[in-house]
Amino acid sequence: MPRWVGTTKKLFTLSKVERFCQTSSICYTGCSMQPKVLLVEDDRFVSSMLKSRLEHDGFVVDQAFDGDEGVQKMRSLRPDLVILDIILPKVSGFEFLERVVSDVELNSIPIMVVSNLGQESDVEKARSLGAVDYYIKAKTSIDDLENVVKNRLSKKPGQENQAS
Secondary structure: OOOEEEOOOOEEEHHHHHHHHHHOOOOOOOOOOOOEEEEEOOOHHHHHHHHHHHHHOOOEEEEEOOHHHHHHHHHHHOOOEEEEOOOOOOOOHHHHHHHHHOOOOOOOOOEEEEEOOOOHHHHHHHHHOOEEEEEEHHHOOHHHHHHHHHHHHHOOOOOOOOOO
């Protein structure tokens, strides 16, 4: 038997309300909003694997497979965290960061870089463009990334730039 949740105009089954809460910034049930993560990664296997793990942890996850699509989705979704690869088609991760840092509506959203580029100059460039964390794929497991995301999104506002 479904439980019913009422609003001033409609009654929804709880499952419909939960789906609405996942896709909307308005939640009528008083539930806590699930954090939204945007994965900007052109490797569909890596992206799908990380998406599956994060969704299992209760996050709402969307994917973009090139930098241009990533910027567009960032504007429309307003995620709580972006996980960004550097080597991407159309718009590179560095160009993505440059666009975001100059956009007052987007530059407060934390961006975590996960890339195979491991030169210190690449890490410094990404950080100078606003990346809050930088992880090298070959040295970081999916488990580690999953834990970093959980820890980062469980922090209170104002703590996000502290070392993880």
